[in-house]
Amino acid sequence: MTTITTPTTSRSTSTTATRVLGTVALVLMAWVVVSGLFLTPADVVQLESVRIMYVHVPSAWIAYLAFVTTAVASAISLFRRHRSLGFDRVAGASAEVGVLFMAITLVTGSLWGRLTWGTFWQWDPRLTTTAFLFVTYVGYLAIRRLDGTPRQRARRSAILALLAVLEIPLVHFSVVLWRSLHQEASVLNTDGDVRLDGLMLFTLFSGVIAFSAAFAWFVVHRQRVAAMEDLRLTSGLDVALAERRAEAVPS
C-alpha cells in the first residue's frame, strides 16, 4: 500500500487515488469549460470578455495555494527529521506547478485588462504582487537546480521558501500603499464591476475546485517522479560502495 509521499516500486507514478483525482479534475474542467463558454450569461458592462474570469480567478487562487503549500512543506522539511526529504519534494513540485499557474494568472489578467480598458498592464496590487511572486519562484526553482546533495538542496530551498513568506506580504503591502497614492487605482479592478449571478458564481466555484484538483494531481505525480529520481541516487550508492571497496587492497 503506497502513501502519497512514498515512491511506488512500479514504473508508473499513478495509483487508484490519483486516477480518481484526475478523473474528477477532468470532469469538473469540462463542466467549467462548457458552462463558462456557453451557459453563463455575458456581463452587462464587459460583454463576452468577462469569461476570462473563469480561468483567471481560479488560477490566481491556485498560485497562492501553491505558495502556501510550498511554504508549509518547506517548514515541515526544515523542522522535522523524519521524511524531511519527502516534504522537500512536495515543496519543489508545488513550486513548479505553481509557477505555471502564476504565469497563467499574469497572462489572463493582462489580456482581461487589455480587453476591458485597452492596456495590457494595470499596476493593481493583486497583479503586481503576483508578478513578484512569479519572479521569486523562478528564483526558487533556479536554486533547486544547483548541484548538491538532496539534503543541501532541501535546506537551501526551504529557507528561501520561508523567506518568501516574509517577503511577499511585505511586497503586497508596499504595492497597496503605493497604489493608494494614485487615486485612480482603486477602481481598476477587473472583477470589481462584474455582477455575479447564480450560475456565474457556481461556475467560478467549480472552476476553483477543478483547478485545485488538477493542482493536487500534478503535484502528487511530480513529487513521485522526484522521489524516483532520488531513489535512483541512493541505490546507486550501494553499487558505488561495493565497487570502491573492491578496489581497496589491504596490505
Next chain:
Amino acid sequence: MIRRTATAVFRKDLLIEWRSRALLTRVVPFAVLVLVLFAIALDSEPLVLRAGAGLVWMTTLFSALVIVQRSFELERRDGALDVLKTLGVDGTALFLGKAAALIVQLLTLVVILVAGAVVLYGVNVEPSALVLLVTTALLGSCGIGLVGTLYGGLVSGTSGRDTLLPLLLMPVTAPVLIGASRATESAFGGDAIDATTAWAWVGLLAVFVAAFAVAGAVSFGPLLDSDS
C-alpha cells in the same frame, strides 16, 4: 560570544574595505556615473528632478549587488569562509557582523548619491526635511544590507551566484525601493507626498528591517551549513 564574533567580523570587513578602497575608488564612481547616465537617458530636467529620489535608490540597489558579491568573494577566495565554518563560528554573529559592515558601506554610498542628486539634478533639501532624509537613508541602507547579506550568503560558493543574486535580491528589495523612494521624494520637497505619508513609508521600512534582521539572524547559520 556573539557580540565578540560579530564585532571581529565587522571590523575585519571594514578594515579590508579600507585597505583596498574598492568602495571609494570603484563603486562610488560607478554609482555617480549611473546617476549621470539616467539624466542623459531621460533627457528632461524637470522629469529627472521629479524622479531624483527613485533614481538615487535604484542606483543604490544596483551598486549593492556589486558590494555584496565582493563581500562574499573575499571570503571565498582563499577558503576563508570554510575556515570560519571550521571554527564553529556562530551563524548569527557572522550575519550581523557582515551585514553591519555592508550597511556602513551602503550608507556612505547613499549619502554620496544624495549629494549627487543635489548637484546633478538640482534637488533641494530643506533643513526641516533633514531628519526624514537621514532616517530614510539609515533604514533603507539597513534594509538592503540585511537582505543583501542574507541572499549573498545563500548563493555564495554556488556555481550560479553571479546571475542568481540579482534575480533573488531584486524582488525582495522592492519594498525598500518603494518606501525609501517615496520618503526621500518627500524629503526632496515633492508635492505629491505629505509628511504623514512619508513617515508611514518610514514605518514600512522599519518593519522590513526588523523582519529581515530576525529572519537573517535565525537562518544564516543553517544556510551556511547547507554547503557541507
Next chain:
Amino acid sequence: MVDVRDAVVTMAGFPALAGATIAVREGDIVVLAGPNGAGKTTLLRLCAGLVAPVRGSARVFGLDVAEQRDEVRSRVGFLGHANGLYGELTTRENVAFHAALVGASRDEVDAALHRLGLGGRLADVPVARLSAGQRRRCALANLVVRRAGLWLLDEPHAGLDATARRELDDTLLAASRSGATIMFASHDLDRLGTLRPRIVRIESGCVTSDSSLRKGAGQ
C-alpha cells in the same frame, strides 16, 4: 580523542569514504598516507565536523561530529589546501582576527607570530605578498592562537621548499609537545624527517594499514 568507525561519507553520491575506521589518542602525531583520491581529505574533514557520515559513526573529543558539530568545530583546527587568509590584511591582522574570534590577547598573537617565525618585519606585510611557505605558517599561527586541541592538516607540506618543510615539522613537533594532537595527510612519506609519526594508509576510501598495529616493526 578521535574515534571513527565504519564511516561512509559521500560527495555528490560518490562514496569518498567507504567504511573507514581509525582511532587516535591524545598527543599522537598521525600521517594519513595514500594516493590522490583515496579519501584522506574526506577523513580529515569528517574529523573536523565539516561533513557527516551517512553510515557509521565518528566521535572527536567524545563528541559526535554530526550531532554536536559546532562544539567539535570550535575545538578543532582544520587547515585545507587553502589557507583561509585575507590577502589585503597583514600577517598580524589576520592572526589578530582569529584571536578576536576566541578572545585571545594581543600577547598571544605576538607569541603565535613569534613561534612561527613571522615576527618582525613579516608581521606587517599584507599576506598576499608573502611566499607560499610564509602564508602556510600564517595559517598555522591562526591555529595556534585559537588554542585548537586537534590539528587536522591536509597536505601541509605541499608546495614548500626544504627549509620551509623543516620549519613546518619543527612547528608540528612543538605543537605536539604543547599537548596538541596532530593528524595530517601526505602522499610523500620519504621526507617525513624528524617527525616519526604513526602511519595510517588509506586507499579507496578505507583504512588499509596502521603502523601502530605493527609493534616493533619500525617506520
